[in-house]
Amino acid sequence: MADTLNDPKDVLVDRAARQMSDHFADSTLSTRQKLALTCRIAFDGGHDSGLAGQISARGREPGTYYTQRLGLGFDEITEDNLLLVDEDLQVLEGEGMANPANRFHSWIYRVREDVNCIVHTHSLHTAALAMLEVPLVVSQMDTTPLYDDCAFLKDWPGVPVGNEEGEIISAALGDKRAILLAHHGQLVTGATVEEACNLAVLIERAARLQLLAMAAGTVQPLDPALAREAHDWTSTDRRSKANFAYYARRALRNHPDCVTGKVEL
Template structure:
């Protein structure tokens, strides 16, 4: 006999959250493994643009972070060929050099203590939207983790290899988790690698949906109260980790070489 059909939505949400806490625990993957998987997930998700884009995650020591080696595409990144760099982009571990554009990651990490991972790419649909100088519009339930959480930089500051671009981009991001960069691409952040990876997948899907909807008619807005509720519900840590585990399993089927040994997901 059903016992929950008269429960309030709040009660059901609380119950579901407790169940997710029980069923979706913390990953046993290392930061290097998560980052390598994120590179492959991004590649498979339409974020490939040659050697453009950087994905990074904080290292154990203050002022350090892992990132990929310049010259390798996202589909070539493994946990073993990632670099550990400092804020000046000096290589502390690994062979090769980082992308000079990683400099603006240093600025974001400095200004945002809550950020532990950054995914910046020139994914196809976010780049197309950026060419129109149009902010990201969130009008679908699936993409509500980005509702009121995506900034917009309308003025292109040029190739982001200087400190000026780092100051501009980090200031434009503010306290949000994502930003659309006009004439450039997208950038998302996360308290965890899993969160940033999930948002990177979502922002590309949101841009694609927006372009399709704009071509067909006028995009209608979401109810703000319901959209904020959906933002909080769909953007939880446990949901990010569950999504990441799914994306990682797919990536491992396509790219079993990106991590060493057996992994548990």
């Protein structure tokens, strides 16, 4: 005999949240391992654009963060070849140099204390949408974590290696978790590596869906109240961890070299 078929939605939502908290524990992966896996997940998810794009996560000490070495593609990143840099992009650990375009990561970390990971790529469909100079439109259930949570920078500031670009991009991002950069690509942030990785996967899917829908007709909006409800329900820490674990398992099957030792997911 079923006991929950007459329960209201809010009761079922609370129950599901408690169950996810019980079943999806905190990860035992290190920040380096999560970042290396995120690079491989991004590569497999259509974010590859040669050497363009940067993925970073805060280091243990204030004003430091991990990022990939310039000259390596996302599919070549391992936990061992990541760099630890300071805000001036001086290498503190590792060999090689960081991408000079990482400078705007320093600006975002400075103004957003809630951000612990940044994924910036020139993924195919976000870059294509950015060429049209139109904002991202979220109109499908799976992509609602980005609903009213993706800013838009219409004016391309040029190659983002100066402090000016850091000021412009961090200001345009505001308090959102994501931003579409016209004539450029996308950038997502997260309180955790898992959250940022998940949003990176979703923003590329959302851009692809938008382009397909625009080619077929007029994109219809979501009901705002329902969209915000879905945004909050799909943006919890436990859901981010569960999604990341799935993406990481898939990445490890394709790229077992990206982490060292046995990984439990």
